[in-house]
Amino acid sequence: MPVASGNHGLVHLNRVETARPLVALTFDDGPHPVHTPRLLDILAEHRARATFYVIGALVRRYPEIAQRIVAEGHELANHTWSHPTLSRLGNARFLSEIDRTQEIIYQTVGYVPVTMRPPYGAITMRQSRMLAQERNLPTIIWSVDPQDWRRPGPSVVARRMVSGAQPGAIILAHDIHAPTVRAIPEALNGLYGRGLRSVTMSELLGWGQWGPRRRPSRVARNPELRHPI
Numbered sequence: 001m002p003v004a005s006g007n008h009g010l011v012h013l014n015r016v017e018t019a020r021p022l023v024a025l026t027f028d029d030g031p032h033p034v035h036t037p038r039l040l041d042i043l044a045e046h047r048a049r050a051t052f053y054v055i056g057a058l059v060r061r062y063p064e065i066a067q068r069i070v071a072e073g074h075e076l077a078n079h080t081w082s083h084p085t086l087s088r089l090g091n092a093r094f095l096s097e098i099d100r101t102q103e104i105i106y107q108t109v110g111y112v113p114v115t116m117r118p119p120y121g122a123i124t125m126r127q128s129r130m131l132a133q134e135r136n137l138p139t140i141i142w143s144v145d146p147q148d149w150r151r152p153g154p155s156v157v158a159r160r161m162v163s164g165a166q167p168g169a170i171i172l173a174h175d176i177h178a179p180t181v182r183a184i185p186e187a188l189n190g191l192y193g194r195g196l197r198s199v200t201m202s203e204l205l206g207w208g209q210w211g212p213r214r215r216p217s218r219v220a221r222n223p224e225l226r227h228p229i
């Protein structure tokens with residue numbers, strides 16, 4: 001199985017150290033057949049880029065949406081195959097959740113994710129270190145959580161996203177909720193108003209754009225054979 005190469009020594013992070021006025025807007029739990037395409041329309045209108053922490057089983061179900069995400073300049077990243085609480089899993093199930101998702105994304109769009117986010121943010125440091133060492137996958141949590149899944153209303157979600165943002169912020173949201181998608185125009189306008197621009201996780205990390213142009217340097221074949229667990 002192809003795996004990501006080059007995690008730059010990162011293991012686990014909540015935000016990125018940068019003085020540049022950039023943030024990463026991240027969307028978990030999709031792709032969703034209705035809400036994700038609507039969100040993509042909004043992001044295109046605002047010329048904003050985002051990172052989608054997708055569920056492997058849903059990429060298999062909605063491959064064309066995953067392909068559209070990448071075609072429009074966004075990034076796909078690993079949010080496990082079936083959204084379990086990873087911290088409760090043994091090594092075999094844990095790695096299978098990650099590896100199946102890397103594989104389906106690679107098969108669907110031709111590129112391998114370079115970061116992962118654990119469901120509920122639940123992962124042990126031992127598991128994060130193992131992922132960084134054995135799969136070159138840093139664990140990305142978040143620094144801004146608007147609690148959009150509680151459905152407080154689009155204005156509240158937008159306000160929380162904007163007020164918590166600063167350079168290097170990683171903003172958590174979910175593209176499976178209609179009110180979250182409706183909050184995004186106001187959130188993007190608010191971020192622009194504070195001089196902040198949304199880029200992908202790879203861009204925020206200074207790795208350049210994830211996708212076609214990065215493919216040769218991001219893909220290595222079977223390095224796990226050199227690092228048996």
Ligand SMILES: [Zn+2]
Binds near residue numbers: 028029079083118120
């Ligand atoms: Zn999730």
